[in-house]
Amino acid sequence: MWSVVKSVLAALLGVQSNQKRQEDFSSGKPAAYIVTGIVITLLFVLVLIVLATFAAR
Amino acid sequence: MQSAWRWLLVISLSASGSQANANDWNMPVGVTDISADIFGLHMTIFWVCVVIGLVVFGAMFYSLFRYRHSKGAKAANFHEHTSVEVLWTAIPVLILVGMAVPATATLKNMYDSSDAELDVMITGQQWRWRYEYLGEDVAFNSNMSTPRTQISGAETRGEHYLLEVDEPLVLPINRKVRFLMTSDDVIHSWWVPDLAVKQDTIPGFINENWVKINEPGIYRGQCTELCGVNHGFMPVVVHAMEEEEFEGWLAKRKEAAAEEAMGVDREWGMEELAERGESVYQAICSSCHQAEGQGSPPAFPALANNQQLIEDVDWHLDKVINGVSGAAMPAFRSTLNPVEIAAVVTYTRNAWGNDTGDVVQPSEVAELIAQ
Secondary structure, three states: OHHHHHHHHHHHHOOOOHHHHHHHHHOOOHHHHHHHHHHHHHHHHHHHHHHHHHHHO | OHHHHHHHHHHHHHHOOOOOOHHHHOOOOOOEHHHHHHHHHHHHHHHHHHHHHHHHHHHHHHHHHHOOHHHOOOOOOOOOOHHHHHHHHHHHHHHHHHHHHHHHHHHHHHHOOOOOOEEEEEEEEOOEEEEEEOOOOEEEEEOEOOOHHHHHOOOOOOOOOOOOEOOOEEEEOOOOEEEEEEEOOOOEEEEEHHHOEEEEEOEOOOEEEEEOEOOOEEEEEEEOOOOOOOHHHOOEEEEEEOHHHHHHHHHHHHHHHHHHHHHOOOOOOHHHHHHHHHHHHHHHHHHHHOOOOOOEOOOEOOOOOOHHHHHOHHHHHHHHHHOOOOOOOOOOOOOOOHHHHHHHHHHHOOOOOOOOOOOOOHHHHHHHHHO
């Protein structure tokens, strides 16, 4: 689970090591990465909304 | 801080052998706090870009030279380096956020038009600006005053060629003035660099902006959204004056407006109407219908020897008051007052061989507008 989150975060930043990439593609299901990706993106948007609301005060 | 930036720019320009003054190349510092903020941001970001450029290209040229093939340099063959990649992703993010924070603070300030002490409605029209001091009963059109002869080249160009108007927007200094900006026809954009205001005026929308001018003076700008054939001929001139002087000006304008309102009820003579009408015609109508009423068919019909116009005064009045839908002719019912409409109709009915002898009274026009 933690390795999936780390891979998704690396994908958000756009930087991933080759070794890690090989691991991700040899083990794990695509659905886990897709769901984690959507959840983390939503969390990111939420953080931005909170920050913007806070800044607009 | 800001003057240090400016000096650096002056030095860098003169060092490169250019005799030009930095101010000729750069944006103006302007005369409001906001415009100074924007200038400061512009220079800060400019120097951030200069430093990045020097570091990146410096490293590149150094590497090209130091590790050249003729000196036996061997290329390193590696596929990836995660920590370097993270570094070159993180550094731009930090730089961008570092620039975004002060920029957003300025932007927020620019949009905060609350607590204004004076409201001015700015309306774009093909091709002039209309200014209305809300709650003060003062409103007027601001037309370009550069003579056509200078544009055609028959006369040498004046100092403020295409940047001069018959009546500038007059504003007080040290007072927050809110602009409510809209348009009667197409999208225009009201731009005065020294005030750091560049705002689209859109039909059916009201955009807001504000200024608090620090120094008295005359500030010039232009329409900066392509709006038709005379887009280049609707400049903006702002005359900023001391508060007391402004109050005096406003009182005088109010008096004149009240006098004008009284003028609607009295009987006018042919000569005074025609005289007034000629100045209205030249300011408002001549950009399309031409100075001698010859028009510019097919878009802008001739008024001189126009049989329909000569025979039907009601038709003529209707076109001026209500405009022609689907054509370039705007409705002047709210742009010109009854005296001006009566004057310009009387003038066109008796000029350039249109010898109808008709006199249209302002009171008749006022009745037509009220209908």
